[in-house]
Amino acid sequence: MKPPVRVAVTGAAGQIGYSLLFRIASGAMLGEDQPVILQLLEITPALKALNGVVMELKDCAFPLLAGVVTSDDPKVAFKDADYALLVGALPRKAGMERSDLLNANGGIFKPQGEALSEVASRNVKVLVVGNPANTNALIALSNAPKLKPSQFHAMVRLDHNRAISQLAEKTGKPVTAIQKMTIWGNHSTTQFPDLYHATVDGKNAYELVNDHAWYETTFIPTVAKRGAAIIEARGLSSAASAANAAIAHMRSWALGTAEGDWTSMAFPSDGSYGVPEGLVYGFPVTVKNGQVEIVKGLEINAFSRAKMDATAKELEEERQAVKDLGLVK
């Protein structure tokens, strides 16, 4: 058996937490040979509910669960953490955009960035799920001077999986036939799900579908507005699919992407594809031995360029808004 790694999860008594913790403890995230110690952060009033979740975790008798810590102090929950999933934040309600949560949620990510910088493992991998995820990741990394900005990711994997599922339905193929999907930009309605480089059974997806109107007016809005559609239907924001995407993102980051395929991850831009430096932006990536590399050399046509610029512009506006709030210098 490998020595256990420490996995911090914030908002652990929430909806996503309830779908997430049991899968992490089962080995779905880091592999079935990797014991984990869960370090769970909640606000003080939710600690009682969190205790109930911990009782259930224990009742599963997971062979890989080597310990559980609970706290309302980020410096305790993040101590020596190798992985941190920052989920704890308000979800939006019907009629809101995710960016409407910046005022309420932005303030959570400054002290959490500071605490990670002070006490987490120097190699910690941080995934921000709480919305608006990209700009919350920017806040966290901007307040973590002792860690590298590239250690902070935001989640666009749910959008990525939604895009794969929609394309599979359209083409009548199984999801396993689909590779090289990309979500560029923000986890918001301006995101750009890119079919120009995706493949279905090795064939170019855009050419196979051969229907630009469907791509522009059905596929892109369906993927980009799926979160709102789920809130409308369930009365609550997505939880099991969000937890599943967080597991998949961390698994890809820790264990690598499949040969010949790539995935989508959002992290601070290095200027690739003309994306302004520092914006936490979704890119196509491969991962090998923990090293995340942006897929280089993809041809960007005028349609894609306009979409990629629009989502970057929205992220620049969000960056300005959190600068104005004093959360980012």
Ligand SMILES: NC(=O)c1ccc[n+]([C@@H]2O[C@H](COP(=O)([O-])OP(=O)(O)OC[C@H]3O[C@@H](n4cnc5c(N)ncnc54)[C@H](O)[C@@H]3O)[C@@H](O)[C@H]2O)c1
């Ligand atoms: N990036 C994505 O694809 C994606 C997908 C789904 C949901 N989300 C977002 O994830 C977040 C959580 O969603 P949920 O449905 O689990 O919400 P929820 O309200 O069920 O749970 C959130 C939990 O976070 C806790 N919390 C609040 N402030 C905290 C803090 N400072 N420290 C620690 N814990 C704190 C709350 O007590 C609550 O238990 C929301 O912001 C939601 O919009 C993101």
Ligand SMILES: O=C(O)C[C@H](O)C(=O)O
């Ligand atoms: O849409 C939301 O507010 C929740 C989440 O970001 C989602 O995409 O399902």
